[in-house]
Amino acid sequence: KAGVTQTPRYLIKTRGQQVTLSCSPISGHRSVSWYQQTPGQGLQFLFEYFSETQRNKGNFPGRFSGRQFSNSRSEMNVSTLELGDSALYLCASSLGSGGSSGNTIYFGEGSWLTVV
Amino acid sequence: AQKVTQAQTEISVVEKEDVTLDCVYETRDTTYYLFWYKQPPSGELVFLIRRNSFDEQNEISGRYSWNFQKSTSSFNFTITASQVVDSAVYFCALSEARSSASKIIFGSGTRLSIRP
Numbered sequence: 349k350a351g352v353t354q355t356p357r358y359l360i361k362t363r364g365q366q367v368t369l370s371c372s373p374i375s376g377h378r379s380v381s382w383y384q385q386t387p388g389q390g391l392q393f394l395f396e397y398f399s400e401t402q403r404n405k406g407n408f409p410g411r412f413s414g415r416q417f418s419n420s421r422s423e424m425n426v427s428t429l430e431l432g433d434s435a436l437y438l439c440a441s442s443l444g445s446g447g448s449s450g451n452t453i454y455f456g457e458g459s460w461l462t463v464v
Numbered sequence: 465a466q467k468v469t470q471a472q473t474e475i476s477v478v479e480k481e482d483v484t485l486d487c488v489y490e491t492r493d494t495t496y497y498l499f500w501y502k503q504p505p506s507g508e509l510v511f512l513i514r515r516n517s518f519d520e521q522n523e524i525s526g527r528y529s530w531n532f533q534k535s536t537s538s539f540n541f542t543i544t545a546s547q548v549v550d551s552a553v554y555f556c557a558l559s560e561a562r563s564s565a566s567k568i569i570f571g572s573g574t575r576l577s578i579r580p
Binding site: 406438440457 | 499501506507508509510511514555567568569570571572573
C-alpha cells in the first residue's frame with residue numbers, strides 16, 4: 349500500500365514568486381492536512397481538507413491556500429513568497445475527519461522549499 | 465489551551481543503553497489522543513503510536529514502550545537497548561476530540577543521537 353506522496357521533494361524559489369505543492373494521500377483516505385515545519389516555529393498546522401472542503405485552518409496569512417480534488421489529492425499554494433516561508437511542508441492523510449474519530453494521521457516525506 | 469512540552473531538546477547515549485523521552489501535555493478536553501512520531505533526516509514523520517485518553521494501559525512494541533499517566537499528564541516513550549538506527553528527532557503530539565483529528569499539536573521534538 350503506497351504511502352502519502354508529495355511532489356516536488358525539493359525546490360528553490362525567489363522572493364515574490366508563488367509555489368504549488370502537491371500531495372497524494374493514501375488510497376482510501378479522504379482527509380488531507382498540511383503542516384509547515386521550520387527550525388524556529390516547529391511543526392505548525394496549516395489546514396485540512398475533507399471531501400474537497402476546507403475543514404480547519406491554522407493561523408497563517410491568506411497567502412497560504414489549498415484545495416482538494418474529487419480523488420482526494422490536494423495542492424497547497426503559497427503566493428508572494430517571503431524568505432520566512434522557507435520550510436519543510438508536510439502533507440498528511442487520514443481516513444476521516446472529525447476529532448472524535450481519533451484517526452491516525454500518516455505523513456509524507458515533505459517538500460523542502462527554499463526561498464532566496 | 466492545548467500544549468505539548470518536550471523538555472529534552474537533545475539526548476545522546478551510547479548504543480545498547482535504555483533511553484526515555486519525556487512528554488507532558490495540557491488539554492481541557494476529556495477526550496483526546498496522544499501520538500509519537502519519529503522523524504529521520506529524510507523528513508518523513510513516521511507514526512509510532514496513538515493512544516486515546518481513556519486507555520491508560522502501557523504499551524510495548526519490541527524495544528519500544530510507552531507510559532501514559534493521566535494523573536501527571538505525561539506520555540513518556542522508552543527505547544530499550546538503543547540502536548544507531550534509532551537516531552532521529554522524536555515528536556510527541558496531541559489532538560482533541562472537539563477539534564479536527566488532523567489538527568495535531570506537536571511538541572518541539574527531542575533529537576536523539578545513538579553513538580556506536
